[in-house]
Amino acid sequence: MSAEKSALSTPIVIGNWKMYKGISEAESFVKDLLDQLPNPSITVGLAVPFTLIRPVALQLKSSSVLTGAQNMHEASEGAYTGEIAASMIQDAGASFVILGHSERRRYFHETNQQINLKVKKAISSNLYAVLCIGETWDERQEGKTEDVLRKQILEGLEGVDISPYLLVAYEPLWAIGTGVTALPEAIQSVVAFCQSQFIQLFGESGSAIPLLYGGSVKPENCEELLAIPAVSGLLIGGASLTVDSLAKIIEIASVARKSSE
Ligand code: PGA
Numbered sequence: 019m020s021a022e023k024s025a026l027s028t029p030i031v032i033g034n035w036k037m038y039k040g041i042s043e044a045e046s047f048v049k050d051l052l053d054q055l056p057n058p059s060i061t062v063g064l065a066v067p068f069t070l071i072r073p074v075a076l077q078l079k080s081s082s083v084l085t086g087a088q089n090m091h092e093a094s095e096g097a098y099t100g101e102i103a104a105s106m107i108q109d110a111g112a113s114f115v116i117l118g119h120s121e122r123r124r125y126f127h128e129t130n131q132q133i134n135l136k137v138k139k140a141i142s143s144n145l146y147a148v149l150c151i152g153e154t155w156d157e158r159q160e161g162k163t164e165d166v167l168r169k170q171i172l173e174g175l176e177g178v179d180i181s182p183y184l185l186v187a188y189e190p191l192w193a194i195g196t197g198v199t200a201l202p203e204a205i206q207s208v209v210a211f212c213q214s215q216f217i218q219l220f221g222e223s224g225s226a227i228p229l230l231y232g233g234s235v236k237p238e239n240c241e242e243l244l245a246i247p248a249v250s251g252l253l254i255g256g257a258s259l260t261v262d263s264l265a266k267i268i269e270i271a272s273v274a275r276k277s278s279e
Pocket of ligand 1: 034189193194195196197232233234235253254255256257
């Protein structure tokens with residue numbers, strides 16, 4: 019097992035566009051973003067619909083901003099109508115992929131086992147894999163948060179070797195798209211728990227896995243979220259759809275980085 023640290027500089031700010039935007043809208047978004055922030059000093063990524071990977075990656079070619087996908091199939095290729103392989107998203111220009119997002123688990127019934135195969139495939143293809151985990155409101159109320167996360171981590175990372183291509187995003191489901199952000203104290207204890215699981219799995223080098231927080235992140239709350247020890251970045255849905263709010267978050271995150279140096 020290698021103890022290599024992620025090559026991505028932190029904080030890491032990833033926008034998840036979900037199923038929004040067509041090509042011309044995406045192109046004017048990227049143009050405006052690059053006008054405001056030509057070369058962010060932190061890691062910034064845009065996880066876009068499959069149809070936008072190519073045009074967005076071409077526009078971002080001379081910038082440090084990364085283009086990513088929001089899902090992929092675990093097989094190299096094959097008769098899987100409607101699916102898309104790691105090599106295909108890479109070929110189109112993606113350098114990372116979000117895997118096991120709660121919307122994939124909930125609406126498309128993705129299991130930890132299937133997500134585990136996708137994580138392995140992404141990492142072995144040298145694609146950064148952002149494994150999403152998180153509990154529902156009911157699970158939290160029933161005191162099951164740690165059990166749910168432990169299972170998602172153990173099963174999602176079963177047989178995965180520690181890799182600089184592995185990232186994890188903690189996204190409590192009740193905070194996604196709801197405007198309700200988890201309280202920093204609650205996030206702090208959960209991310210500390212996740213890190214302890216990584217250390218159990220991978221030894222001390224597990225603590226180097228970048229851990230992102232996601233769920234109703236916006237310019238107004240991103241500074242306090244990034245101040246939480248062990249939070250190395252943010253996964254942003256709604257607030258990544260407008261240039262101004264995403265640019266504001268990137269600016270705040272860049273300052274957060276400078277003050278921690
Ligand atoms: P949100 O979405 O920022 O709109 O809550 C986050 C996500 O689903 O990744």
